Amino acid sequence: MVVIFSKQFCVCDRLFAVVDDMFCIFQGHIENVPILKQQYGLTKTATEVTIVIEAYRTLRDRGPYSAEQVVRDFQGKFGFMLYDCSTQNVFLAGVSLNSASLLFDTYFCIL
Secondary structure, three states, X not given: XXXXXXXXXXXXXXXXXXXXXXXXXXXXXXXXHXXXXXXXXXXXXXXXXXXXXXXXXXXXXXXXXXXXXXXXOOOEEEEEEEEEOOOOEEEEEEEOOOOOEEEOOOOEEOO
């Protein structure tokens, strides 16, 4: 699977992390990082990509939350792709420069 972000998207670095067989690549910036760290009980050293992984884990493990509800808390310009090996689900979301959301609310199975 290949994900290509437009050159217009952001000149920010890409972040990559693996936690408990969840692989996540993140590009962009989340503006409300301190609030999200507190909400998910993360340490001060947590990055945007670890916040995305924890938000996904909440979506997966703690109840019937829609993907839109989880990502709605993120403020900023970003895009990410998360692959969960244990469930073989992909979680994708992004916000464009004109603030029009691109959000996939369902999980896509990779065969």
